[in-house]
Amino acid sequence: MSQTIDVDPAAEVVRRATALNENYGLSALKDWKASHPGQLAIGHLPIYVPRPLFEAMNCLNVAIFGGGEKEIVRGDSYFQSYICHIPRSTVELGLAGTLADLDAMIFPAICDVIRNLCGMWQMLFPQVYATYLDLPQNFRPEVGGAFYRLELERIANELVARGATPWTPESLRGAIREENERRATLERLTTIRHYEPWRVPASEAYLLTRAGGSLPASEHRKLLEAYLDAIPGRSRLAHDNVRVVLTGAFCEQPPLMLIRSLERAGCDIVEDDLQLGFSYLEGPIEENAADPLDALVRAFLEKGAATASRYIGNEEKGASLVRRVRHAGADGVIFAAASFCDPALLDQPMLEAALEDAAIPYTSFKFAENTGQFQVIREQAGAFSDAVRLWEDAP
């Protein structure tokens, strides 16, 4: 009797993405440095930095998401027990020399901890250019926009002084085009998750997305396209799962096993904000602007996602989350905030109230990037998915 072996056509590209995520997302860094002598690799903390600007300066953006499950040897001695985990594992990476190939570190304005980590970096690693990117909370072009532009120019000038190539309107337009294409490809991935989540598990989409953290936008797009090309050949069956949006205003990332645990508990994660930086702009950046830096600024002002680190002005809190749930056709929401993450945890009761008003079920738990026990979370997610199914079936 002959046996058919079901070969996953996406297996190879998933392996590549997995490899890119190894060594804290730095596995490709050494090769890039070797092949781009004299050019700068710029580490940045979550959530959002304007990556096209640095690409336009021939720099490599390197997203730093902490040390994940790495054992903390020295980092804990720099932080009290009630501070979240990502700064301690990031300091651990710094002290261990893991980040030594980075020429600069950028700390965007998302919370007090990442802000203070910038000052710590300046004291601990004075040889590295470490700077704070003060993202504006005023979204008027002539006020917050003008300030933000000066911030970007300041950092760009500092990088040029350290050897980066000055950006030109042409180089920035090119980088914006690449970023838009990457973003559009990520949207295609999300769309498939909305309609056929069994073909693209969230845990796999996560690997594919996160792999772009230290890739130029064009290479990340190619990786994503290779995956998307392989998806239709997959012969996977739809499961009777509930469809959920996973949200946590993610800076600190949960372990991959946590995402898999949610999937195994019967949840199709049809949308998430795990790698929030890549989807922070809700729409493309203007590509052919006479002043491309202005286009980058306006994109932040006008298209920034309503996440915990951004002042939402007069819009109702939670309205954006409700829209996302509706758009994704999700049955419910799973809140997963990092322990001691003030922005996400302070946001959560307001978002929960919005979901209650919209009759959208939710559940919540906390995690740390080095969480090692998933049984309780799996049981909670399982109970939630059962409850949602029962709710759906109720007359």
Add this chain to the structure above:
Amino acid sequence: MTSEAALPKDSSQKRQKQMIADHFDRLARAKEDGRKVVYTFVPGNLTELIGAFGFLPVLPEINALQSGMRGKSGGYISEAERAGHSEDVCSYVKCDFGMLKSGNIGPTGKPLPKPDLLLLSYTGCFTFMKWFEILRQEYRCPVVMLHVPYQADGRISDEMRKYVVQQLVSEVIPTMERISGRKLDEADLEERMRLSARAEDALVDVWESARHRPSPIDGYFGGVYYIGPIFSAFRGTTDAVLYYQELAAEVDERIARGDGPMTPDGPMPSERYRLVVEGPPNWTNFNEFWRMFSRERAVVVASTYTRVGGLYDLGFRHSPADPLSSLADYCLGCYTNRSLPDRVKLLEKYIRDYKADGFLINSVKSCNSFSAGQLLMLRELEKRTGVPGGFIESDLVDPRYFGRANVENRLQSYLQMLESHRSARAAS
């Protein structure tokens, strides 16, 4: 031991008590008197501007700390946690939210008026933004945001100042004009700035009196009473000028008499340890915490918490010459809006200027703005000054995080270490 109630009050204390009582009376009558009410924060507060529009300010942080001192914060925090607020987050926010849900009763026993405007001065603390998002959902009233850039590189650039001024001109003042129904009276604002500067001069004299031996003041536990008027509703008023001038005169008298600082148990007989303290105090067990120091005759000669609402001893004064730029510089210069390297420099200066025997960090769970990085600050300061550092942990207003024995043990051990250090230096 003299009971606190039996301790004689200085004139300035009586004056401050009356000022605060009058303010809460005004708040209680605000609606019937047709006064509009603005809720805002201590760091980066725009009290002169608020006053120029005739608004009455309410400071939720002050409500929270007063709730802590009155033993009410535990209940309020439980109320907030029952409503879904995480155990992990800032206890000021939860205490304020719980107080709101419990009727928002102020210290006079009457409800505080609801805000007509939430003035969100985003200075030095990210949580402020979330706090007012929460309050906006509850009160459904207008909010105006003033985003104050962070001094990450240890200086105020022209761009930063311009950004703040532009927000004042394009957002804050027009909103205040709309809510108050009147145009900004620039002459009134200038006069308030002038009065602020006079009060600030006197406050700096008070801080710097701690250079004397013995120090006539405690710059942390006593200091939080001194900052009350200038950090809350009174900057830019004649009341504040009179209070600080009176206080400075009393301090001068103490110096002339060679008196040490007042403590919860009366005047400190002699000073044994001179300390610099970083971080806010615990409010739920404030006097108990203070006594742990005062009974060991440890006096705090300078503290950073007392600079969260303005770093006047570094030279800043509100100026009538260009009020909006001056307000911008004030907001930009508050202590928690300064980078970690800058905070280390300031502490180093205090340790040297005030000839401190040691420095102590009270790390509070609630406040990441203060706390993240303090352990590195400790190492760095020890390295730079050779002065031993101590580290204790508590919280602002969550009574669950004040471990009496733990705090006392750590403090005692630390003071013993200072003693050994002193003996070793004497021997060499």
